[in-house]
Amino acid sequence: MDKPQAIIDLQGVSFSYGATSVLEDVDLKVDEGEFIGIVGPNAGGKSTLLKLILGLLTPYSGHIQVLGRKPRRAQHLLGYVSQHPNFSKEFPITVGQLVLLGRMGSRPNKGWLSALIPGGYTKADHVATQRALAEVEAENLIDRQIGSLSGGQLQRVLLARALVANPSILILDEPTANIDQRLESDIFDLLKRLNLRMTILVVSHDIAFISSYVTRVACINRTLVCHHTDAIDGQVIQNLYGENVRMVAHHHYGYR
């Protein structure tokens, strides 16, 4: 194959929580520089798909490669914003300290031992934090308590935490679910800019909105249902959502 190797490559991936099958036989390839929107109904497996790519979950069957390695070996090169914050807003931490946490495990040439280095942050960590906050236009929030932030501000700060270690791939789960629509396009404009230097995967429930930003849409409902032979084919989606939407084709041909 003379195509460049996909930086995310899922082949026949299935996953279930106990007896509940969540994903079945998903094939998905993402090339460098793409901006992929993942859409689908609630409980359709979108977040699970992201967690498999992040190496937080292990597939029941199938293979996943991220940046040419196993997902867990690629984690330090991924930036992630989860759908719901895993922390309480009362937690005593400032925006600056929160973003600095994203620098953990990012020092080069130390491998996994990097996480065991004792002591504080380096000057480079602080500089990167300032830069990441400036990138999301939140540098004035650096000393604020996270409890005092609005939903939109918190989302920007979490984005800065995902960006501060300079990821190759940015993965976002419903980044605009908890903020109002006016700010939604601000966030996506920002993502569009970031897409110039990194690959982006974003889960959304709103195909109509994201279609003007993303390069491709993947529809997930237990499996990839946007398939050129399925009932919901490309024509239907295009008629519904305008012409920027392209399909994720199943790669039935030549993995290599």
Next chain:
Amino acid sequence: MSEFITALTEYTFLQSALIAGLLASIGCGVMGTYVVVKRIAFIAGGIAHSVLGGMGAAVYYGYDPLIGALVAAIISALLIGWVRLQWRAQEDTLIGALWAIGMAIGILFISKTPGYQTDLMSFLFGNILLVPQSSLWFMATLDIALLAFVTAYHRQFLAVVFDEEFARLRGIPVTLFYLLLLVLVAVTVVLLIQVVGLILVLALLTLPAAVAGHYVHSIGRMMLLATLVGGIISVSGLALSYGPDLPAGPTIILLAGAIYVISALSTRAIYRRRARVAITSAKKDGSGNG
């Protein structure tokens, strides 16, 4: 109070008690902060109570009960940590079981040890006035170990207590640091047993840190302030109990509880007043933006 100060200059047992209270407050300020922000008071309670098993066994076999407490605390911290990581669904039941089983083991051992019945009360409720010199050195060593670990790994601990999933993504061995955190909490429990006993430990582990949390908004400052609050509470509790000859442990706990309640109520009142002022001034400006 002046009676206490005169007595303090005269009696070495009171000086020892004072130093024990201050040494204990370092542990309760530093580790109590993690217990409060990570909301693991129940886990800490389980560790504290199951420690009695180790103390009872140590007494029965003729070892120093504090050594037994330290060993038991570390074992039960690892056991409880493992339960939490493996059987999340039944976490509270299992921790509750370990809590009671540890105590039952301890009471069986103590009841079979001739002449040690009186010690049971001081294990359970502490006896700060009977802290021997050797225990002070033991407590100081535990404090130094505690501070060394927290200073070296404060970033990792913050990452784990703040957001475990994100910490895991940054390559931090979350299980290792979570268990290490519980072990340090266990060490703190042993520190505090001398002062207030293992039943009342939970109050000193959480209340000073919770009070500090009302006023400061970073982990580091919370640790400093909680240590200060803990020190003030244990010293003044000791002083208050001395005159009327009350047991020091429960006096310290009641004082901690009272300060917590006053602090919680007054910060809430201040918060509400600020909110009211903000709303009325916004109304006066007449400029809602939307």
